[in-house]
Amino acid sequence: MRLKMPMVGWFDPAQLIQTAIRVLISSLFGEFADRREAFAAANPIKDDKLDERCDYSATPDGDLWVDYVADTGDGWNPTFAIAQLLAAKQLHPRASAGGEAIEAGLPRAQVLVLGGDQVYPTASQEDYDNRFVYPFDEAYRPGGGPETMWDEKHRPDLFAVPGNHDWYDGLKNFFHLFCRRTIKSDGEAEISRNGNVIGGRQTHQTRSYFALKLPKGWWLWGTDSQLAGYIDQPQVDFFQYVAQCWMEPGSKLILCTGTPDWEYVRGDKPGTYEGLSYLERLAPAVRGKNHKLKLVLSGDSHHYARFQEQGLNYITCGGGGAFLHPTHQLPKEPVDFQTRFPRPGETFDPDHGPYDRRFAIGTKEGSGEEALFPDRNASRKLTAGNILFAFRNWKLTATLAAGYLFFIWLLDFNLRVSDGERLPAALVDGSLRDAIMRYWELGFYSPWSTILLIVSGAAYYYFAEIEKPWKRLLVGGGHALVHAALVTLITCLVVRAMAPTDLIGTILALAAAAIASAFASATVIGLYLWFCLSVFGIHWGHFSSLAIQGYKSFLRLHIDGEGVLTVHPIGLTKVPSDRGRRSGRPPDLDPHLIEPPIRIAP
Numbered sequence: 001m002r003l004k005m006p007m008v009g010w011f012d013p014a015q016l017i018q019t020a021i022r023v024l025i026s027s028l029f030g031e032f033a034d035r036r037e038a039f040a041a042a043n044p045i046k047d048d049k050l051d052e053r054c055d056y057s058a059t060p061d062g063d064l065w066v067d068y069v070a071d072t073g074d075g076w077n078p079t080f081a082i083a084q085l086l087a088a089k090q091l092h093p094r095a096s097a098g099g100e101a102i103e104a105g106l107p108r109a110q111v112l113v114l115g116g117d118q119v120y121p122t123a124s125q126e127d128y129d130n131r132f133v134y135p136f137d138e139a140y141r142p143g144g145g146p147e148t149m150w151d152e153k154h155r156p157d158l159f160a161v162p163g164n165h166d167w168y169d170g171l172k173n174f175f176h177l178f179c180r181r182t183i184k185s186d187g188e189a190e191i192s193r194n195g196n197v198i199g200g201r202q203t204h205q206t207r208s209y210f211a212l213k214l215p216k217g218w219w220l221w222g223t224d225s226q227l228a229g230y231i232d233q234p235q236v237d238f239f240q241y242v243a244q245c246w247m248e249p250g251s252k253l254i255l256c257t258g259t260p261d262w263e264y265v266r267g268d269k270p271g272t273y274e275g276l277s278y279l280e281r282l283a284p285a286v287r288g289k290n291h292k293l294k295l296v297l298s299g300d301s302h303h304y305a306r307f308q309e310q311g312l313n314y315i316t317c318g319g320g321g322a323f324l325h326p327t328h329q330l331p332k333e334p335v336d337f338q339t340r341f342p343r344p345g346e347t348f349d350p351d352h353g354p355y356d357r358r359f360a361i362g363t364k365e366g367s368g369e370e371a372l373f374p375d376r377n378a379s380r381k382l383t384a385g386n387i388l389f390a391f392r393n394w395k396l397t398a399t400l401a402a403g404y405l406f407f408i409w410l411l412d413f414n415l416r417v418s419d420g421e422r423l424p425a426a427l428v429d430g431s432l433r434d435a436i437m438r439y440w441e442l443g444f445y446s447p448w449s450t451i452l453l454i455v456s457g458a459a460y461y462y463f464a465e466i467e468k469p470w471k472r473l474l475v476g477g478g479h480a481l482v483h484a485a486l487v488t489l490i491t492c493l494v495v496r497a498m499a500p501t502d503l504i505g506t507i508l509a510l511a512a513a514a515i516a517s518a519f520a521s522a523t524v525i526g527l528y529l530w531f532c533l534s535v536f537g538i539h540w541g542h543f544s545s546l547a548i549q550g551y552k553s554f555l556r557l558h559i560d561g562e563g564v565l566t567v568h569p570i571g572l573t574k575v576p577s578d579r580g581r582r583s584g585r586p587p588d589l590d591p592h593l594i595e596p597p598i599r600i601a602p
């Protein structure tokens with residue numbers, strides 16, 4: 001049975017363990033069991049002409065609409081809201097948040113490109129089904145009834161790029177969902193198989209990457225950069241072949257990649273851009289063809305941010321359904337760095353040495369504001385929600401309470417073995433200072449409590465998102481010390497206040513101390529995340545603690561009869577809840593243009 005899933009609880013202890021195991025296993029898959037080459041060998045692509053199902057160059061009106069959405073498949077509410085917008089026959093978004101609705105509607109796209117991370121938290125079949133397929137099916141066929149948003153004759157097509165979360169099972173389920181089509185080769189005892197239908201859309205791809213021919217000399221490449229940016233050789237060969245043999249001279253390229261490296265690269269970490277700097281040059285570097293890279297798209301970061309380098313747009317748009325990522329940590333000033341290759345379109349000279357590159361956040365036409373959604377202010381305010389970390393992540397709080405109770409029980413046991421005394425009696429005697437000293441002495445009475453203290457300290461060190469070991473030790477160690485001091489103080493205060501004299505009273509006092517300590521600790525984690533993100537711009541990925549459903553986004557692209565590409569960045573600030581829908585309230589979907597449409601001349 002399909003389920004309407006809540007947002008993934010990334011700080012749930014069971015989830016934390018599962019994610020850690022998956023990351024470990026997927027790294028092994030990536031290193032030792034990369035299936036892309038096997039799939040490429042099993043699905044050879046004919047070299048005589050482009051697959052007709054990837055050819056959209058001849059449309060009845062000479063134009064084409066393409067939707068780009070990435071990072072879908074988290075909780076039901078945001079993914080379903082986006083799936084509904086994508087399925088609507090026409091969209092009339094407001095010209096800006098709270099502005100007037102634009103008159104000319106934006107029709108439903110004939111092609112939907114998924115930009116990666118179609119599912120969270122891991123790539124299990126169940127999660128794909130519940131968190132990705134179900135909301136898209138429901139948006140296409142509400143209530144599972146006979147009414148559908150379009151008939152089979154007008155079925156749009158679906159292509160998908162894998163993200164790191166799709167790679168968590170080595171792409172097994174990704175291939176099953178999106179690459180089911182097979183094309184029989186001459187002499188093979190096989191039959192050709194059609195693709196899959198997901199949310200009323202037809203899949204056609206046979207590999208985890210694809211090239212689509214669009215009208216007026218435009219092309220769209222969907223690339224698979226695996227977990228760490230590695231592009232396999234058959235994939236490079238395929239795109240080089242496409243650029244050399246199928247793309248007419250002077251073609252214009254939209255490149256879809258798995259990670260927005262333009263957003264992650266820093267002057268002191270230029271290696272982050274190495275993979276993309278090679279990929280983005282593949283088409284423009286073909287001699288005598290004069291292909292031009294015109295637009296680069298990616299998800300992975302769950303917000304909208306348009307970067308530019310010398311007029312070329314690099315757009316991060318990962319608002320398809322996953323929890324929000326902040327924007328206020330993004331660099332305000334342009335980021336300068338050096339790479340081995342020059343900008344796409346410039347000639348590579350092996351004797352040149354490193355080439356200078358520079359990315360800056362673009363500005364919205366008219367207002368001059370930064371092309372971000374949410375904007376820095378909204379993002380900064382949302383971070384304050386971490387004050388309620390203990391309640392928002394109650395499963396972690398409950399686990400901390402159990403852990404503290406276990407630790408206190410160990411101290412009580414240590415004391416009974418050594419002095420024949422119970423812990424409350426030892427903490428009630430003397431001053432508060434004496435109690436605190438006694439508590440810490442007991443912590444090192446037995447190996448078990450000592451091991452627990454060391455493991456806890458190591459966990460806070462590991463959690464600190466800082467590369468330099470001494471800085472990490474400073475921040476992680478400081479964070480651990482705050483917890484240790486607070487938990488000690490609270491335990492002593494609670495036990496002294498309750499001053500139990502019998503067994504039941506002792507159990508109650510120790511349990512109360514553990515629960516109060518857990519709430520304090522969880523709150524410290526929330527404050528730590530708030531402080532680190534606001535002051536140092538680190539731990540932005542841990543915005544997942546807030547599981548914010550709103551601020552969704554996708555791109556509606558249009559190539560018109562003149563060959564002009566227009567990008568409409570659609571934003572959805574608020575996402576209606578399923579509970580609200582079921583109560584009979586009409587769905588409150590209020591999309592707007594994040595910034596004025598971006599026109600890219602042919």
Ligand SMILES: [Fe+2]
Pocket residue numbers: 071117163299300301302318322
């Ligand atoms: Fe993602």
